[in-house]
Amino acid sequence: MPTYTAPTRDTRFIINEMLDLASYGNLPGFENATPDMIDAVISEAGKFCSEVLAPLNQVGDEQGCTRHEDGSVTTPDGFKEAYEQMVEGGWTTLTGAEEFGGQGLPHVMGFAFEEYMGTANQAFAMYPGLTGGAAAALAAAGSQEQKEMYLPKMISGEWSGTMNLTEPHCGTDLGMIRTKAEPQADGSYAVTGTKIFISAGEHDLTSNIIHLVLAKTPGAPDSSKGISLFVVPKFILDENGEPGERNGVSCGSIEKKMGIHGNSTCVLNYDGAKGWLIGEENKGLAAMFVMMNAARLGVGIQGLAQAEVAYQNAVTYALDRRQGRALTGPADKDAKADPIFVHPDVRRMLMDAKAFNEGMRALCLWGALQVDLSHKAQTEEERQLADDLIGLMTPVIKGYGTDKGYDIANNMQQVYGGHGYVKEWGMEQFVRDSRIAMIYEGTNGVQAMDLCGRKLASNGGRAVQAYFAAVEEEISSAKQIEGLSEMAEKVEKALGEQKAATGWFMQNAMANPNHLGAGAHHYMHIMGIVTLGFMWLKMAKVAKAALEASPEDAAYYEAKLTTAAYYTERYLPDAGALRRKLEAGSDNMMALPEEAFATAA
Missing domain, CATH: 1.20.120 (Four Helix Bundle (Hemerythrin (Met), subunit A))
Structure with missing residues (x-):
């Protein structure tokens, strides 16, 4: 069975020494990010992910999620208990706004936790990961009433969130969506349509799921300029702000996927579901991009995560597996063969992985600092610079990070030889799970065109x-x-x-x-x-x-x-x-x- 140890020493090196996070203590949200606080968070995060989430990774892959006749979905054994532990530990609140119950820590700390969580169990990590993006979109474009209604329980982890873009006939070209939102007399909208590939679309981890849905209102332009964004909860809130009547949204099926089996990737059917407009009509795409950009950075971290866990296990295997002799002469004369670690071609693959992983970790955490500075730096000039840099780097972190992450996972499977192709060793799961990161949240070809066609100029x-x-x-x-x-x-x-x-x-x-x-x-x-x-x-x-x-x-x-x-x-x-x-x-x-x-x- 594969294992995982959170790379806490390397994380502390990057945050405390390379980024010198303590030097930003004069900025809002950074004052509590002292070296002692950082070390405590990193240590406990590593322990939770290594000891609680990692042992469930193969369980989730083997069991997958189960859809029942009533449309409800149950997650694999242990996921619900692990989710409850995560909520009790306050991990979902790390970077959330203090106004809505969050700890308000820098995104650097959130990115570090995301890496550990995704490395330990990518399918599990997607449940709170999508919630963070949905909360960011609501915080950016929602009304004050909507923020107060949804954000506290989304940040606490009591409720989760999703993003609903893709439809059976349209993916990247969102102007083609057909989901309709009809205005109602009470100010709400009746949302009707089908969305596919909805990660964490239905599950048993939270008491409510807050769906953010792209749809078109009557008479809207038949293009991306006619898209509006709606909040559509699984359960409509009652007068006390608690889940009440079941809304008209249901899981039609769970996608049968190559990997990330522990995450419920759903076909969601909206049948006159009650939703409320977020922001202005026909301005939904701009609001959704807040969520998409957050998600793209998160997916870039997933590229690093699968490369890291595959690397850790490949190193262990290479030190243990004995085949042949070192080219310079026997390294262990008392044994019939040397560990494969001595062979330059094995070292090539391991060094490629180590160099990428540590460099990519630095890039992700440096990028997180730019996210923080884009909002909290002292001057407008500094905020603009940080915003420019992270905007430019987002498609690179997502696209290059996941291309290389998949390559690394493949090579680490290669270190195992034939055992890497056998399910019990776990390496083939890392390869399968890492493959999706090159596809979702905009394929890497789309990322490259975003970089070159938009960001450069x-x-x-x-x-x-x-x-x-x-x-x-x-x-x-x-x-x-x-x-x-x-x-x-x-x-x-x-x-x-x-x-x-x-x-x-x-x-x-x-x-x-x-x-x-x-x-x-x-x-x-x-x-x-x-x-x-x-x-x-x-x-x-x-x-x-x-x-x-x-x-x-x-x-x-x-x-x-x-x-x-x-x-x-x-x-x-x-x-x-x-x-x-x-x-x-x-x-x-x-x-x-x-x-x-x-x-x-």
């Missing part, structure tokens, strides 16, 4: 120029530190490849938009590679300074520097190859007629 390129400046500043700083200049030069070269790719788009994409579409995925990966190099420079600087102070855990910092060197020599060269692919354009990609793709008999 937004506000005259203000965000990407700010990003370039931040990376250049880090490079310049690292060049002045003995032992880091070579790493800095490699990051600088990779950044040059990204700048060249950006320039090529500017010169060629206007004349032929297909050039942008053909190269967007490559560009997203270039930016992911460079950004993790940016993170590794930050971590290397901190590790170098710490070593000079002769710490007790010097081995930890030495490993950081070695892994940073590995990343810069093994990952960064790919930026150049990807730029050359990008600059090949779209001519040959789009040249063949449709019939040329058919297989001749």
Whole structure:
């Protein structure tokens, strides 16, 4: 059975040392995030996820969720009890607004907990994860009455939430949705339609489920400009604000999926369900994007999470499994064979995983800090900069993070050889579970087009120029530190490849938009590679300074520097190859007629 140990030491390094979260103590919400508080939260979060959630991961995969004749759904054994423990421990309240019962801690703390939870049990983590996004959308666009009605119990975890976008005939192109919302005399709307792929759409974990539903009102434009957002609770609230009459929404079926079996991914049927408009009519997409952006960052964390748990188990296996001898001679002369850990190709896969995981963890937590600063930094200029950076990085965290997370999970399965293909070892579940992250909340192709088609050019390129400046500043700083200049030069070269790719788009994409579409995925990966190099420079600087102070855990910092060197020599060269692919354009990609793709008999 696979195991999981939360990487609390690495999390503390990033939060306390790399980000120096304590230095933001003058900002609202940061005053309570002292190093002692951070250490306590991280330690207890790691313990809860490792000891309570991880043992349920295979249980959830094997049992799945069960839909009953009345449309109700029960979750796998142990999920309800674990959820109750999570609520009792206050974990759902970490970053919630204090006004509605939350602890108001920085998002950095919430992201750390999300990683641990998703690594321990991704299917379970999706239940509270979607609730957080729904609460964010209500907080941003809901009326004060709606906030007071729903947010306290959503933040406490007593109620959960969902997002309802996709329909059988439409996914990314939301302008095609057919779900209708008819205005009623009492100010509510009758919502009718079918939504599919609704994560946590029906379950037995909470006493109410608050659905956020995209629909069109009568006479609305037949496009994305005609979309409105509605709050549709599973149980309509009574005069005391408690669940009362059952609403007209039901689970038609549970999707039969490749992975995340422990999460109830539902087809939801709305049959004149009572809903209430959130925000303005025909302005629903903007409100939903608040939730979607939060969800996309959460999915990026899932890419890291599955890579991390697969890596941890692959390391354990590689140290234990004996096959062959080390190329330099027997490593263990008293045994008939050496652990496979000694073989360079196994080390290649493990080092690739370690370098990605630690770099991606730094990026996710740095991104969380930008979310916090975009709301709470002291000046408008600082808030704007943080908002630009996290807006630019969201598709990279989601797209690159999940592409690579899946690759890492695959390679960790490879470390096991034939045992990796056998269910009892658990590795094949990590691969299956990680696959969905590349698809939902906007496929990674959509993320790449969002990055290249919207984010790069937004506000005259203000965000990407700010990003370039931040990376250049880090490079310049690292060049002045003995032992880091070579790493800095490699990051600088990779950044040059990204700048060249950006320039090529500017010169060629206007004349032929297909050039942008053909190269967007490559560009997203270039930016992911460079950004993790940016993170590794930050971590290397901190590790170098710490070593000079002769710490007790010097081995930890030495490993950081070695892994940073590995990343810069093994990952960064790919930026150049990807730029050359990008600059090949779209001519040959789009040249063949449709019939040329058919297989001749």
